[in-house]
Amino acid sequence: xxxxxxxxxxxxxxxxxxxxxxxxxxxxxxxxxxxxxxxxxxxxxxxxxxxxxxxxxxxxxxxxxxxxxxxxxxxxxxxxxxxxxxxxxxxxxxxxxxxxxxxxxxxxxxxxxxxxxxxxxxxxxxxxxxxxxxxxxxxxxxxxxxxxxxxxxxxxxxxxxxxxxxxxxxxxxxxxxxxxxxxxxxxxxxxxxxxxxxxxxxxxxxxxxxxxxxxxxxxxxxxxxxxxxxxxxxxxxxxxxxxxxxxxxxxxxxxxxxxxxxxxxxxxxxxxxxxxxxxxxxxxxxxxxxxxxxxxxxxxxxxxxxxxxxxxxxxxxxxxxxxxxxxxxxxxxxxxxxxxxxxxxxxxxxxxxxxxxxxxxxxxxxxxxxxxxxxxxxxxxxxxxxxxxxxxxxxxxxxxxxxxxxxxxxxxxxxxxxxxxxxxxxx
Amino acid sequence: xxxxxxxxxxxxxxxxxxxxxxxxxxxxxxxxxxxxxxxxxxxxxxxxxxxxxxxxxxxxxxxxxxxxxxxxxxxxxxxxxxxxxxxxxxxxxxxxxxxxxxxxxxxxxxxxxxxxxxxxxxxxxxxxxxxxxxxxxxxxxxxxxxxxxxxxxxxxxxxxxxxxxxxxxxxxxxxxxxxxxxxxxxxxxxxxxxxxxxxxxxxxxxxxxxxxxxxxxxxxxxxxxxxxxxxxxxxxxxxxxxxxxxxxxxxxxxxxxxxxxxxxxxxxxxxxxxxxxxxxxxxxxxxxxxxxxxxxxxxxxxxxxxxxxxxxxxxxxxxxxxxxxxxxxxxxxxxxxxxxxxxxxxxxxxxxxxxxxxxxxxxxxxxxxxxxxxxxxxxxxxxxxxxxxxxxxxxxxxxxxxxxxxxxxxxxxxxxxxxxxxxxxxx
Numbered sequence: 001x002x003x004x005x006x007x008x009x010x011x012x013x014x015x016x017x018x019x020x021x022x023x024x025x026x027x028x029x030x031x032x033x034x035x036x037x038x039x040x041x042x043x044x045x046x047x048x049x050x051x052x053x054x055x056x057x058x059x060x061x062x063x064x065x066x067x068x069x070x071x072x073x074x075x076x077x078x079x080x081x082x083x084x085x086x087x088x089x090x091x092x093x094x095x096x097x098x099x100x101x102x103x104x105x106x107x108x109x110x111x112x113x114x115x116x117x118x119x120x121x122x123x124x125x126x127x128x129x130x131x132x133x134x135x136x137x138x139x140x141x142x143x144x145x146x147x148x149x150x151x152x153x154x155x156x157x158x159x160x161x162x163x164x165x166x167x168x169x170x171x172x173x174x175x176x177x178x179x180x181x182x183x184x185x186x187x188x189x190x191x192x193x194x195x196x197x198x199x200x201x202x203x204x205x206x207x208x209x210x211x212x213x214x215x216x217x218x219x220x221x222x223x224x225x226x227x228x229x230x231x232x233x234x235x236x237x238x239x240x241x242x243x244x245x246x247x248x249x250x251x252x253x254x255x256x257x258x259x260x261x262x263x264x265x266x267x268x269x270x271x272x273x274x275x276x277x278x279x280x281x282x283x284x285x286x287x288x289x290x291x292x293x294x295x296x297x298x299x300x301x302x303x304x305x306x307x308x309x310x311x312x313x314x315x316x317x318x319x320x321x322x323x324x325x326x327x328x329x330x331x332x333x334x335x336x337x338x339x340x341x342x343x344x345x346x347x348x349x350x351x352x353x354x355x356x357x358x359x360x361x362x363x364x365x366x367x368x369x370x371x372x373x374x375x376x377x378x379x380x381x382x383x384x385x386x387x388x389x390x391x392x393x394x395x396x397x398x399x400x401x402x403x404x405x406x407x408x409x410x411x412x413x414x415x416x417x418x419x420x421x422x423x424x425x426x427x
Numbered sequence: 428x429x430x431x432x433x434x435x436x437x438x439x440x441x442x443x444x445x446x447x448x449x450x451x452x453x454x455x456x457x458x459x460x461x462x463x464x465x466x467x468x469x470x471x472x473x474x475x476x477x478x479x480x481x482x483x484x485x486x487x488x489x490x491x492x493x494x495x496x497x498x499x500x501x502x503x504x505x506x507x508x509x510x511x512x513x514x515x516x517x518x519x520x521x522x523x524x525x526x527x528x529x530x531x532x533x534x535x536x537x538x539x540x541x542x543x544x545x546x547x548x549x550x551x552x553x554x555x556x557x558x559x560x561x562x563x564x565x566x567x568x569x570x571x572x573x574x575x576x577x578x579x580x581x582x583x584x585x586x587x588x589x590x591x592x593x594x595x596x597x598x599x600x601x602x603x604x605x606x607x608x609x610x611x612x613x614x615x616x617x618x619x620x621x622x623x624x625x626x627x628x629x630x631x632x633x634x635x636x637x638x639x640x641x642x643x644x645x646x647x648x649x650x651x652x653x654x655x656x657x658x659x660x661x662x663x664x665x666x667x668x669x670x671x672x673x674x675x676x677x678x679x680x681x682x683x684x685x686x687x688x689x690x691x692x693x694x695x696x697x698x699x700x701x702x703x704x705x706x707x708x709x710x711x712x713x714x715x716x717x718x719x720x721x722x723x724x725x726x727x728x729x730x731x732x733x734x735x736x737x738x739x740x741x742x743x744x745x746x747x748x749x750x751x752x753x754x755x756x757x758x759x760x761x762x763x764x765x766x767x768x769x770x771x772x773x774x775x776x777x778x779x780x781x782x783x784x785x786x787x788x789x790x791x792x793x794x795x796x797x798x799x800x801x802x803x804x805x806x807x808x809x810x811x812x813x814x815x816x817x818x819x820x821x822x823x824x825x826x827x828x829x830x831x832x833x834x835x836x837x838x839x840x841x842x843x844x845x846x847x848x849x850x851x852x853x854x
Contacts, residue, residue, distance in 0.1 A: 017451070039471070039477055041469070042469045073633055118635065118638055121637065121638030125638075206552070207548050208548055210501045226438075227504060228438070228440040293730075296718070297724075300724040300836075303722035314750030314754060316743065327783065372734070
């Protein structure tokens, strides 16, 4: 058996969706890489009863370690240290050494920012953050809040609870120290390598994949396979398996390749973003965009990758018709004749991006993201996309995306990346 | 007491962070609006044991209803219906009516897409999706998967489980029907209005706020207050309270206004995006951007709002130095003299956006998002921002953002919006 962990994320702002939880998934992935299996991620609000109940359930669920994130700040709704101490049977005690560390950090931070704060308020806040459960260990702060490693009380059985701060940068900065602590290392000693491999299809429905999986039957038993239909119609197949099932995985991957040769665009798990970046780099090619309904999201996404300045020279956001003409040289007469949302205008936008930025590839996107602006002829969700490449390579698509304004725009960005891939791979 | 609900999100892709959970927070917010309190959101993978354990814990936790999302697809790792039926003690039975509905939807979908699929594969998939627990009710599909309402077996005590699909569009489309079903309506009958109000500060540290909260003491008892430090340094204060605590809330809000008059930029909960949009609309003003390190993310974010074409005319993504000169008229000699990441270039970029798009406001952003490219003088995270407004209004900032490439870029976009607000409010 593999070591197992549970994650408890605290914060009413996360529970109610005002802040997206980035810590649960990040910890899950880190633990997987370390060969630790994750049982669940639970989110509760900043309420003592809910926090206490969740901690009791998780510490009693048979996992080897429980990680918490959040609730270590200076305000009264930050309760995690207190409740963990209570559930683990380890009363809190003021730790002068931790207090000194936190106070020094806060003083330095305030000086850097030029803030002159009420000393009594600052001291009350740092004292609250310097409470450590008896028999527990503090982890050095990355921001201002220390983390905590809290074993269960002597004579009781149960996993240690590792208390980490909510801001992802602070949690991630404290992670290695948490895993290196003797208590956590001992709890997670029972590790087993778990391999994870991903295949990505585009253009195959889930039902077709299900049929192939059924046909393969028992041959898949050594693999834990999960499939997921992602935005844009990408079908992601993730397999997790122990090292001795590598041959079973290789057979499975080969079977998928044979069944879906035209739609398996990523046999090695690379995302569409990875593939487009690699193709541009390998071909020493440059790219530029002209975006209307997506208004910069495609350029912004291409620039998500470090080093993207090698191939992304820039882009035009032509939200108004005037901008389409002034920036991307789309003839006003063309817009008047066929409308701004049309195949012709998308093509002219792609050509304008190439010309204005002097790139090898140009992408044009124009559509109706909604919720208003639709007509019977041109409904909400209608998007025209065009990619112009070197040597006269062209690719044009008309698509109607379902869902919200955000769904339509994200779907268009994804489709544009697939079209760029197709143009680059056709070379 | 208010009615309480728990949410169970299933899917290894969510647990491992490959897909962000949008359903848990959405359901939490919907339930709150309906006066139903949410106890927790739990995420488990597509593993029968973990799903079963979580369902047992949640149905036994004293909540009035449990909602699940995900795991209703046609592949074998989609297990939710089966496990819910087992835990509720209601065996699955093939439902010919549901089968007919699903088959008709799938046939129509395949025809629209021009897909010619293996009929046996399609039928196996639709038959799996037509299994309904005895005594349960199917909810009409929005995509292809029907939802389920599953009461606990006769003679046993426990909440009903409402089984909803994973794709947010499908779940949201099925939501009203789920809440309207007699079983759910009865379970959630015990409702009480919960009001929620939000205050937003920018430039106040959490410790200062904590001091004011301590000073107000018992006067805050009728309110459930949570504070959250958001990206960009925004301090969000959310208060939840029953209607009879309105006076207590009003006093609290007034005290915050008196304590932090300069930093309380949103006394009514509007986001910085709301406020910028409202100010632009009220002033009949237009805006354009020139972005380097953010590469379109600011324009894309302004365009997130329906109706943003009233004020966003367009933008320039000038990722390369050549693009800064060619598109935004930043003199090459200036870039050579002070560098592309400089206050002077940010100012020239803002001016270029205004001039090229003929807008009232222009925003320029140039910086080093990292992880590479930093120098001792100009470290990773350094960003210069400039906003030029009507009548010679200007605002310039130099900031160094901590964190990842994504953190730096998101921080810069947030700061730019605050600067646009300041220029607009100074008018």
